[in-house]
Amino acid sequence: MSRREGAPRPTVVVVGAGAAGTLTAVHLTRMASRRSTALDVLLLDPADRWGRGVAFGTPEEDHLLNVPAAGMSALPEDPAHFVSWLSRELATVQDPNAFMPRRRFALYVDDLLTRELAAAEGLVTLRHVRDQATGVARTSSGWAVLTRTGTVLDAAAVVVATGLPQVGWSWAPTSLQQSAFFVADPWAPGALDVVRRDRSGPSDVLVVGAGLTMVDVVLSLSGGGNRPDRALHAFSRTARLPRAHLKTPKVPVIPDITDWGDDLDAILARAERHFLDVRATTGDWRPAVDGLRFRLAELWGRLGEDDRHRFVTEHAGAWNVLRHRMPPSSALLVESLRESGRLTVGTGEVVDVSPLPRGGLRVRLSDGSTREVGWVVNCTGPRPDVRGLGNPFLDDLLRPRAGAALATIATGGMGFRTDNGRLLDSAGTTDAPVWTLGALRRGELWESTAVPEIRGQALAVATAVLDTVAPLPRRLEDGRLVGGHHPVARPRDPLGLPLSTTTEAAASFNAGLERVMLLQSGGEELIREATLLDPGFAVAHAALAMLGHEAGAGTDVRASLAAAREAIRKRGDAREASLVDVVARRVEDVRRTGAQALMAHISAHPRDVLAVSAAVPTIAFSGITDVQRQAWDLVEGLAPAYGDHWWYISLLAFTRQDQGRYDEAGLLAESALSCEPSSGHAVHAQTHVFYETGEHEAGRVWLDHWVAESGRSASHRAHFSWHAALHELALGDTEAVRRRYYSQLAPPQVCGVRGLVDSASLLWRWQLTTSGWDGAAAAVGAAPAFAGEGPVPPVKPILEALDDALVLRPQTPFVALHSAVALTAAGDAGRLAALRHHCSSAHDPVVRTVVAPVCEAFEAMLAEEWGRAVGLLSDALPVLVRVGGSAAQREVVEEALLFCLVSNGDADGAATLLGGRLDRRPSPLDARRRARLLREPALDGR
Numbered sequence: 001m002s003r004r005e006g007a008p009r010p011t012v013v014v015v016g017a018g019a020a021g022t023l024t025a026v027h028l029t030r031m032a033s034r035r036s037t038a039l040d041v042l043l044l045d046p047a048d049r050w051g052r053g054v055a056f057g058t059p060e061e062d063h064l065l066n067v068p069a070a071g072m073s074a075l076p077e078d079p080a081h082f083v084s085w086l087s088r089e090l091a092t093v094q095d096p097n098a099f100m101p102r103r104r105f106a107l108y109v110d111d112l113l114t115r116e117l118a119a120a121e122g123l124v125t126l127r128h129v130r131d132q133a134t135g136v137a138r139t140s141s142g143w144a145v146l147t148r149t150g151t152v153l154d155a156a157a158v159v160v161a162t163g164l165p166q167v168g169w170s171w172a173p174t175s176l177q178q179s180a181f182f183v184a185d186p187w188a189p190g191a192l193d194v195v196r197r198d199r200s201g202p203s204d205v206l207v208v209g210a211g212l213t214m215v216d217v218v219l220s221l222s223g224g225g226n227r228p229d230r231a232l233h234a235f236s237r238t239a240r241l242p243r244a245h246l247k248t249p250k251v252p253v254i255p256d257i258t259d260w261g262d263d264l265d266a267i268l269a270r271a272e273r274h275f276l277d278v279r280a281t282t283g284d285w286r287p288a289v290d291g292l293r294f295r296l297a298e299l300w301g302r303l304g305e306d307d308r309h310r311f312v313t314e315h316a317g318a319w320n321v322l323r324h325r326m327p328p329s330s331a332l333l334v335e336s337l338r339e340s341g342r343l344t345v346g347t348g349e350v351v352d353v354s355p356l357p358r359g360g361l362r363v364r365l366s367d368g369s370t371r372e373v374g375w376v377v378n379c380t381g382p383r384p385d386v387r388g389l390g391n392p393f394l395d396d397l398l399r400p401r402a403g404a405a406l407a408t409i410a411t412g413g414m415g416f417r418t419d420n421g422r423l424l425d426s427a428g429t430t431d432a433p434v435w436t437l438g439a440l441r442r443g444e445l446w447e448s449t450a451v452p453e454i455r456g457q458a459l460a461v462a463t464a465v466l467d468t469v470a471p472l473p474r475r476l477e478d479g480r481l482v483g484g485h486h487p488v489a490r491p492r493d494p495l496g497l498p499l500s501t502t503t504e505a506a507a508s509f510n511a512g513l514e515r516v517m518l519l520q521s522g523g524e525e526l527i528r529e530a531t532l533l534d535p536g537f538a539v540a541h542a543a544l545a546m547l548g549h550e551a552g553a554g555t556d557v558r559a560s561l562a563a564a565r566e567a568i569r570k571r572g573d574a575r576e577a578s579l580v581d582v583v584a585r586r587v588e589d590v591r592r593t594g595a596q597a598l599m600a601h602i603s604a605h606p607r608d609v610l611a612v613s614a615a616v617p618t619i620a621f622s623g624i625t626d627v628q629r630q631a632w633d634l635v636e637g638l639a640p641a642y643g644d645h646w647w648y649i650s651l652l653a654f655t656r657q658d659q660g661r662y663d664e665a666g667l668l669a670e671s672a673l674s675c676e677p678s679s680g681h682a683v684h685a686q687t688h689v690f691y692e693t694g695e696h697e698a699g700r701v702w703l704d705h706w707v708a709e710s711g712r713s714a715s716h717r718a719h720f721s722w723h724a725a726l727h728e729l730a731l732g733d734t735e736a737v738r739r740r741y742y743s744q745l746a747p748p749q750v751c752g753v754r755g756l757v758d759s760a761s762l763l764w765r766w767q768l769t770t771s772g773w774d775g776a777a778a779a780v781g782a783a784p785a786f787a788g789e790g791p792v793p794p795v796k797p798i799l800e801a802l803d804d805a806l807v808l809r810p811q812t813p814f815v816a817l818h819s820a821v822a823l824t825a826a827g828d829a830g831r832l833a834a835l836r837h838h839c840s841s842a843h844d845p846v847v848r849t850v851v852a853p854v855c856e857a858f859e860a861m862l863a864e865e866w867g868r869a870v871g872l873l874s875d876a877l878p879v880l881v882r883v884g885g886s887a888a889q890r891e892v893v894e895e896a897l898l899f900c901l902v903s904n905g906d907a908d909g910a911a912t913l914l915g916g917r918l919d920r921r922p923s924p925l926d927a928r929r930r931a932r933l934l935r936e937p938a939l940d941g942r
Contacts, residue, residue, distance in 0.1 A: 009038045010156040010469040013145045015133045015393060017045035018053020020438035020454050021161035022109045023074055025050070027462035029116040029124045034640045037470045041126045042153055044133050044145060050113065053163050054187050056106035062219040063102050064327045066212060068249060070096035070667055072105055072451050074112055076459060076644035077652060079667035082108055096663045097248055099327035105451075129153065135396035136406060136434060143433060148392075156469040159461060160416075160423075160436040162394070164449065168383030171208070176353045176376060181361050183377040186213065192220050192377075201359030201374040203230045209379030210236035210345060211320070215330055217377055222337055232343045233371055234379075239347040240321045244331035245286070251686065251702055252290035252670060253278045254677040256709040262302035264311055281701045289322045293447055294674035300446040308411045312384075350376070385413030386440070397423070397434070406432050410443025417444055421461045433468055435461045452671075459644055495607040495645075500572045505534035509543070516547070517609055517647050519619060519680025521715040523547075524555060531563070538567035539576050542583045543610055549587050549811070550614045554752070561587055575605045582611060602634070606641035617884075618654040618681045619716045632659060646672045650681035657688045658886070665689050677710040684716075687723045691730075691888055694922025700727040718750040722758040726765075726888065730923045734770055734790075737762075741793060747801040756806065757818045760798045761892050764825035767792045768895045769925060795825040808834055813846040814884040817854060821892055824858040832859055846882045854880075854893060861896065866904035873897040898929075907933045 012028060014021045025041050032039040043050050047057075065072060073081040085108050086094040094100075117126055131147040136158055145153045167185045169177060176182050181201075183191050195205065205221055207214050214234050221232060253274075260270045271292060278288035300308065326334070337343035348365040353376070356362055360374040386394050387409065397407040397416070404426040407416045416436055417424045423434045437457035441448040448457070490498040491506035494514055499506045512526030524547055530540040541564035548555040561584055568580045578601045585597045602611050616631050635655045642648030653668035666689045672682035683706055690699025703724050707717060714720060721744040728736040744750075745759045770792065799807065799822055807823070808831060810816040816839055823832040836855035839847045857872035873896055880890050894913070901910040914930040917923070 009040050011040040011042060011154060012157045012159065012465055012469065013042045013044055013153050013155040014159045014161055015044050015145065016053075016161035016163055017043040017047055017050035017128065018161065018163045019051065019056055019105075019109060019451065020053075020163055020458065021045065021159070022051040022113055023455055023458035024159050024161055024437065024461055025126060026074060026109070026113050026116055027459045028465065029113070029120055029126070031459075031462050031466055032124045032470070033116070033120040035466065035470070035472065036123065037466060039124045039466075039470065041124065042155075043126065043128045044131060044147070044153065045128070046130050046132050048130070049110065050128055051110035052106045055164070056102045056109075058102055058187070058216070060216075060220055061101045061103070062223060062330075063216050064099040064330060065102050065105060066099070066245070066325060066327060067451065068097045068245070069094060069100050070663060072100075072108075073667075074109060074451075074455055076456055076671060077639050077649060077668075078664075079671065080661070080664045083663075085111070099245070099329065133393040135393060135399075136432070138432075146396075155433075157433040157435070157465045159465065160393075160397070160434065160440060161438060162391070162440065164439045165382040165384070165386055165389050166391075167378060168380060169378050170383075171349070171380060172378065173350060173352050176350060176361075176363075179353060179355070179361060179376075181355075181359065181375050183375060186217050186377055186379060192217065195221060195375045195377070196225050198359075198374055199227065201356060202372045203227045204371065204373045205230065205232050206350075206361075206363055206371055206373045206376045207232055207234040207379050208236070208350060208376065209381065210234050210239055210241055211379065211381060212242055212324055212326065213379040213381055215242065215326055215334060217379055218334065218337065218343060219330065221377075222333075222342060231341070232337070233373070234343065234345045235348045235350070235365065236380075237347065237349065238317060239345050240317065241334070241345060242321055242324055242326045244328055245325045246284065247328045249290075250282060250284060250287045250698065251666065251690075252294065252673075253282065253287040253702065253705055254291040254294050254673050254710065255288075256677065256712070257295050257299060260299065262304075264303055264307035267299055267302075268315070278705070281705060282698070285322070286325075293323060294677070296447045297445045301444075305411060312412055382439075386415060387413045400426070403427070403431075404429075406434060410441075412443060414443035415440035415448075421457060421464060433465075435465060437461050452674075456644055463643065493609075495609055497575060497605070497607060498573065499537075499539060500576055501530070501534045501537040501540070505530040505537050505540065508533060509537070509540050513543070513609065515713075515715075516543075516613065518676065518678050518713075519684075519715055520678065520713040522713070523715070528555070535563070536567045536571055538564050538572045538580055539610075541567055542576075542580045545587060546583045546610060546614055549583075550617065557587055575608065578604065579608060579611060582614075586614065599634070602638075606638050609647065612638065612651070616651055616655075618651065618684050619719050631655070644671075646675035646679055647681070649675075650679045650685065653682055653685035654688070657685050657692065660692075662689045662693050678713070680711070680714050680716060683711065683714075683720070684723075687720065688886060688888060691723065691726060692921050694730075696727040696730045696923070700724050700731075703727075716754070718745055718754045718758045721745050722762055723888075725762050729766060729769060730925045732925050732928065734766065737766060738790065738793070746793065747797055751801045753806060753815060755798045756802060756815065756822055757889075760795050760822035760825060761818055761889070763792055763795050763798075764821050765892050765895055767825060768892075768899045769929075795822055798822065799826055799828070807831070809838055810835075812884070813844060813851050813882070816842075816847050816851045817883050817885075817893075820851065820855045820858055824862060824896075827862060829859060829862045832862070850876060850879050850882055858896070861900060864903070866900050869900040870897065870904055870906070870909075873900060902933070 014024050021043060025043055028039065028041055069083050069086060070079060073079045075081045083094050083096045086100065086104065117124060131149050131151060133145050134148050135146040137144050137146055141154065143155050143158065145155055145158055169184045183195065186192060207217055218232055221230065255274045260267050274292060275285055275288045279285045334343065348367050350363055351366055352364045353361045356372060360372065361376060363371045363373060363376060383389060398405050406425055407423045408426050410417045418436060418441060419430050421435045421437055422430045423432065423436060425431055438454045439449050447453055490500060491503050492498055494510055508526050509530035512523040512530065515523030515526065524544065527540050527543050531537055541560050544555045545557050545560035545564060548557040548560065564580045564583065568577050582597045582601045598611060598615050602608065602615060616635055632655055635651055638648060649668050649672040653665045653672060656665035656668055665685050669682040669686040672679050687699060687703055690702065703720055707714065707720050711720065721740060725737050725740050728740065741762065745762060747755060750759050807819050810819050819835055820832065823835060832855060836852055836859065839852035839855055842848050853872055854876050857869045857876065860869035860872060873893060877894060877897065880893055883890065898910050898913055901913065911930050911933040914926050918926050918930065
């Protein structure tokens with residue numbers, strides 16, 4: 001007799017409690033808690049505990065993750081989460097590049113779900129139903145999941161998270177399938193224990209398959225507790241072993257695939273070229289594979305069915321060998337077993353077997369040879385086609401019923417077709433509230449089985465499910481009902497905010513805003529086009545004013561602001577009126593409340609990317625805060641509004657590098673770039689990570705490759721060139737700096753505020769660290785650092801190309817500081833004094849109290865009053881962060897202090913300052929300069 005269970009609150013049934021199902025439950029709990037949404041979650045799986053599954057249920061410590069710990073966080077916005085958990089659980093700091101036992105990840109996911117449920121304080125409940133799903137049915141009240149025991153579980157939504165299909169052994173001859181000495185599924189509980197204990201028959205074991213499962217089985221059967229005379233023989237059709245990970249991974253190089261086409265042969269040719277280029281520039285092929293992985297879903301989506309099938313049959317094996325790699329320690333052990341003869345790897349297939357008198361099998365292979373072994377272990381992996389699994393639940397989804405089957409097969413039977421995870425029925429619609437993720441999306445994504453993909457899908461599915469079963473409360477905006485599933489008359493921006501304009505103008509504005517979000521050129525022009533299409537488009541006018549004021553865009557700021565004010569009086573909602581007011585306050589500094597107004601606006605409208613961009617610029621000249629901590633807190637607090645949106649993850653990456661959390665910053669940048677390879681904010685964050693961790697050669701190569709590929713439309717190419725030049729300066733390659741300056745940074749290639757901030761500051765830093773430094777160093781008896789180098793190009797042409805108002809009456813502290821740098825580099829004492837006078841009387845307290853003293857210090861430098869300059873610069877350094885910009889940009893003032901210390905005869909003070917910097921960041925240049933000040937050789941980069 002069946003029984004019916006239900007609840008007055010929305011119930012989501014998650015079928016499968018492995019990694020995919022548990023991560024879905026985690027994100028359902030977190031998201032519902034953030035929304036204050038009551039929710040019941042049922043995890044339906046016969047397993048005794050959630051979070052295990054086939055992949056992570058192994059109890060053996062030798063079975064390692066094949067992704068470093070740093071890549072295994074369950075939370076996309078917190079890439080250090082798993083590493084931090086390990087450090088807490090093991091009571092010692094963990095290496096983020098370590099390959100941990102898989103069972104620890106199972107414990108981590110289990111603990112995370114338990115903690116999230118406790119934090120939800122009853123708002124979200126979870127029950128583990130130890131039963132097997134057999135079908136989904138429509139009921140009078142909605143939908144239900146049927147189970148093997150006859151239970152009917154009412155469900156507002158269903159998530160199919162059954163994981164990888166069962167192991168397949170159709171390749172095995174009947175004689176082997178019927179043998180007691182055949183281990184058909186090595187992952188079945190206790191399957192290998194009997195092999196370990198067996199002491200009766202032959203000691204050797206034949207392993208069929210040469211992939212990662214084979215590696216795990218070899219590790220299990222070669223360690224302690226096994227027969228010491230045991231040899232392992234691995235056979236497969238190709239005998240290709242998985243490659244090994246690097247001990248310290250390199251940053252992925254993500255290709256621009258815009259023009260790769262949609263033909264398999266053309267795509268393979270471009271992929272091969274990508275591999276060769278990356279190997280030539282980085283010295284290794286792995287960054288090419290890891291970067292291409294992030295583009296595979298898009299490339300796969302371009303292919304027709306014939307090409308997809310051809311890739312699976314002809315090329316997938318070669319790709320998997322490179323993509324699914326062994327941990328370095330596992331690779332070393334496999335190699336040592338091969339060298340000792342305890343492991344052999346060969347090409348062949350099992351043709352037949354016959355029993356041996358004392359147990360075991362005589363195995364005949366396709367090459368005619370035979371092996372006498374105690375056991376044969378199947379390591380060929382899961383069956384690819386879900387139609388042949390005999391899984392009643394998956395079969396029921398494909399079963400024709402009134403109307404249409406709930407699911408349709410994707411390429412090669414590798415799972416189902418979906419609309420962003422929601423099952424498409426046989427009519428091509430999404431009528432049923434059923435979603436899937438992970439392995440069951442391989443047919444439409446190809447890459448869909450690793451944790452980095454599954455965690456993102458879990459968050460997306462959780463969000464979609466909650467939007468369906470418990471939409472956010474509706475509200476009135478500009479007299480129109482919005483929220484839930486009700487259509488809205490007005491168009492919306494890329495983050496879903498309504499726009500009071502025409503559809504045509506909104507399309508142009510959105511295209512421009514997306515370019516601004518990417519840090520690509522052309523955004524300003526598209527937004528201006530939107531104002532021409534609709535002169536009453538207040539937000540577009542306000543955007544132009546903000547871009548001109550905050551980021552130096554070429555627009556008439558005052559005219560755009562006036563147009564925005566005029567437009568908002570006639571049309572616009574509360575959010576749009578607030579944005580116009582914020583821009584006005586920023587431009588006019590009304591009662592110096594611009595920062596407060598911007599913060600209040602973001603608090604009310606956190607998904608307004610224009611406002612957030614102004615508040616937390618990564619490549620800009622302003623910002624909202626006097627204290628760095630405020631910017632950090634602002635970004636951290638935006639997580640609920642953005643989730644794992646690539647733009648937010650990019651900002652978070654930059655924040656993490658600003659905090660000195662470089663491992664996390666790099667992982668976040670990689671995550672953002674995997675979604676959007678053209679994200680300039682993420683690239684900027686990764687570039688700072690390279691610089692601050694002293695990876696100067698790798699950073700220069702990676703950055704040049706990105707600019708040439710995905711960054712071809714970057715609007716801040718000069719700034720990225722500046723970063724590359726800093727790497728070259730740190731390496732002591734000033735001729736490379738010279739070539740880069742004249743080809744990428746000299747006027748007229750770069751002009752306006754970028755010429756001031758990037759080009760001029762580079763020349764002065766170059767002067768301070770090379771020719772100028774050598775002259776000063778001679779005063780304290782130090783050897784020159786760059787003997788025989790050519791002169792530094794003059795700064796005067798850059799200043800001549802700039803408007804006097806920009807140089808002498810800058811509007812922000814950051815631009816004022818760089819104006820002082822440029823005038824000092826040019827030796828223009830008169831205009832530097834005029835700038836100091838402007839800064840001393842400025843309304844902005846940062847300009848008045850921080851930049852003005854720096855101007856005075858630079859004047860002392862030009863007058864060769866070294867002691868006075870040292871005092872003023874030493875006082876300025878602790879508060880310089882209030883100016884804004886990055887540590888690398890503010891470092892130019894520290895370079896000036898170093899120069900003044902040496903010029904003042906204080907070699908020990910300069911060496912101490914350099915030593916502190918080297919503790920923070922390796923630099924061959926700094927090591928060389930410090931060693932020469934101390935008259936000692938520079939060793940080990942220090």
